[in-house]
Amino acid sequence: MIIVALVLRTTLPELEYLSPRSVEELLELKARYRDRAALLAGGTVLLTLMRLGFKFEYVIDLKRVKELSSIDYVEGKGVVIGAAATLRDLERSDVIKSKYRVLWDAVRQIGDHHLRSRATIGGNLCNPSLQADTIAPLMVLDAVVEISSVRGARRTPISELFSNPGGVSLEPDEVVTKIYIPEPPRGSTGSYFKVWWILGIAVLVSNPGDPRERVVRIAYTSAAPTPLAIKEVEKIFRQDRPLGELIKEALSVIKARVNPPSDSRASREYREHLIEFGTALLLRKLLIEGGDA
Ligand SMILES: Cc1cc2nc3c(=O)[nH]c(=O)nc-3n(C[C@H](O)[C@H](O)[C@H](O)COP(=O)(O)OP(=O)(O)OC[C@H]3O[C@@H](n4cnc5c(N)ncnc54)[C@H](O)[C@@H]3O)c2cc1C
Numbered sequence: 001m002i003i004v005a006l007v008l009r010t011t012l013p014e015l016e017y018l019s020p021r022s023v024e025e026l027l028e029l030k031a032r033y034r035d036r037a038a039l040l041a042g043g044t045v046l047l048t049l050m051r052l053g054f055k056f057e058y059v060i061d062l063k064r065v066k067e068l069s070s071i072d073y074v075e076g077k078g079v080v081i082g083a084a085a086t087l088r089d090l091e092r093s094d095v096i097k098s099k100y101r102v103l104w105d106a107v108r109q110i111g112d113h114h115l116r117s118r119a120t121i122g123g124n125l126c127n128p129s130l131q132a133d134t135i136a137p138l139m140v141l142d143a144v145v146e147i148s149s150v151r152g153a154r155r156t157p158i159s160e161l162f163s164n165p166g167g168v169s170l171e172p173d174e175v176v177t178k179i180y181i182p183e184p185p186r187g188s189t190g191s192y193f194k195v196w197w198i199l200g201i202a203v204l205v206s207n208p209g210d211p212r213e214r215v216v217r218i219a220y221t222s223a224a225p226t227p228l229a230i231k232e233v234e235k236i237f238r239q240d241r242p243l244g245e246l247i248k249e250a251l252s253v254i255k256a257r258v259n260p261p262s263d264s265r266a267s268r269e270y271r272e273h274l275i276e277f278g279t280a281l282l283l284r285k286l287l288i289e290g291g292d293a
Pocket residue numbers: 038039040041042043044045046047062083084087109110111112115118119120121122123124125126127128131132133134170174175176177196
């Protein structure tokens with residue numbers, strides 16, 4: 001039997017610390033040093049990786065680039081979140097809490113108060129794990145991510161950022177700069193269920209009482225090799241039938257669509273059980289009990 005010991009260093013290897021003050025300066029540095037430079041946002045993942053032995057010649061700190069820390073909401077259009085906005089900024093934002101409830105509910109379940117004060121939304125999306133807790137909420141909110149480099153900026157739907165099971169698809173000179181979330185459906189709310197490192201479920205609901213206007217969106221992390229939004233359920237919930245029946249129909253479609261992995265944290269069977277349990281819980285709470293996060 002091979003035993004692998006993970007040794008955390010107490011000191012970091014020598015490297016050059018760079019602290020740009022503008023997006024232009026940041027992108028120039030990333031273009032110059034590419035894979036030799038790591039982006040440092042909150043550092044809650046990066047510093048651990050470096051203590052485990054991952055080596056970079058440079059770190060480029062995003063925290064002093066003011067444009068990357070803002071949360072700007074325009075009524076009727078939506079919100080633009082800078083990639084270096086902290087999870088605590090999101091948790092404290094009235095707009096995120098009232099309009100983008102599913103994201104707010106997920107954020108407040110991440111780590112503890114201290115971690116959320118450092119950790120950023122960009123770092124959450126770009127850390128090597130595809131289980132980060134903001135992914136599924138951003139999928140049900142139809143978020144679009146702005147990816148920038150000296151070659152220009154491109155916008156990509158959040159699901160495409162995670163289309164590769166190996167991790168986030170970024171070129172060595174690229175930086176996630178902003179997250180755009182459109183105005184959510186009128187009167188919508190949402191909730192997030194998670195078993196950390198094992199599964200995340202985001203549900204967004206609006207107009208539960210009116211089948212013609214009712215919107216139900218569901219997305220998962222760790223229910224398939226890459227994050228998964230199950231679009232088929234939207235049609236099911238437009239039917240004018242008792243909500244209990246619609247929930248049952250949706251659960252059978254979801255069961256057929258998911259393909260959760262078995263790994264050292266949980267078996268496929270356990271994840272399947274959690275998917276059914278957690279999804280039913282959220283749907284009942286949001287659709288029938290009129291609950292909230
Ligand atoms: C005790 C503890 C508890 C945790 N609990 C949770 C939890 O409950 N849920 C959860 O989802 N996570 C959790 N995490 C993981 C982590 O803290 C979060 O994912 C956090 O949001 C990472 O953000 P950061 O700003 O610290 O990222 P960093 O560590 O700064 O960066 C992470 C990675 O993303 C890259 N990166 C950062 N910003 C960008 C950008 N704008 N563009 C491109 N690449 C970028 C970095 O180069 C690095 O590779 C936990 C971590 C710890 C240590």
